[in-house]
Amino acid sequence: MRMPASSPAAQAPVQMDTCVEIEDVAVRFRTKRKDVTALHDVSLSVAAGEFVAIVGPSGCGKSTLLKLVSGLLKPSKGRVRLLGEDVGGPRRDIGYVFQRAALLEWRSARKNILLQAEMRGMPSATARERADELIAMTGLTGFEDAYPHELSGGMQQRVALCRALLHRPPVLLMDEPFGALDALTRENMNIELRRIWRETGTTILLVTHSIPEAVYLADRVVVMSARPGTIDELIPVDLPLERDYGRTMSEPGFARATGRIRDLLGAATSAD
Structure with missing residues (x-):
């Protein structure tokens, strides 16, 4: 029997623990x-608090997927739902x-972070307290008053991450955020991001071209x-929640996941 459109079963609402739904x-x-x-x-369905990485050939629509969310x-x-609501326009929550930190050169690190509060009309005392918390969490203590040209690329990305997290977003979208960094700085940022994700519980969708980065960071990898x-x-990704960077690289689960992703992307490249 066909159910009427008003029937709860016919509407099939998104489950409460589902954060992002792409249909x-x-x-x-x-x-x-x-x-x-x-x-x-x-x-694609992403659970609340999940870390999902997205990999694929250049031009396959990875960034487009983030723009939809x-x-x-x-x-x-089709349709996109966020926190149980249809996404019909830009979401402020x-x-x-992005890959470039896009900091304002005439503002200090702290003031670049607080720009988010100014744009959102957040109470100043609450915003300052949150900024201090994030500065400590990301290892920027002592650099609060430094200007972008006085910061390394990794530190600039930490400022951008703090700015994005200032209003406690339930979902964080990251589009190749560490692509312009040197290898060592990128590894350190991977470790920091993984720790920050564990501490905040924010749902993260990360676009990256690095297969090891995707597997180290994520619960699941979209290929x-x-x-x-x-x-x-x-x-x-069959790895423990607590991940030591060096030890993780030698885990059998890491080798299985990276190997499978390389197989899939190799097939995609040859088909292209």
Whole structure:
């Protein structure tokens, strides 16, 4: 028997522990020369507090996926839900970290972090207290009054991360945030991000081109195909919650996950 549209079972509400729901999404763009399908039939469910990494060939729609969740882009087909609500436009309750820190050169580290509070109209005392908490959490103590040109690339990204977390977002979107850093700094930022995620419980979606980074950080890794992007496979990461960086690299679960992802991306590259 077909249920009426008003039936609770027919509406199939998102479960309370589901934070992000992407259902049969497609994204198409029209250029001067042709129509381009960036994403095709993408479905993904992310639980509250989960860390999900997204990897795939260049141009497969990884960043587009984040824009859909943030409401900066609308799907051509399907729907996106955040915290049980349809995403119909830009969401103010998320945090976003990009590859470039995009700090204001004339503002100190603390004032760059507090820019988020000014834009949101947060109570100043609450914002300052939260900024101090994040500065301590990210190892920026002693650099609060430094200007961007006085900070290393890793420190600038720490400031950007603090700014994104200032309003305690339930979801943090990260688009290749460590791609411009040197290898050692990137490893240190991976360790810091993993620790901060454990301490805050924020749901994180991370786009990265680094397979080891994805596996070290995430609970699951989304492997996308070449354009038009779709999800080839969801790889569960069989590693302990507490992860020592060096020891993790020698874990059998790490080798299995990275090997499977490389197999999938190798197939995607040859098919492209």
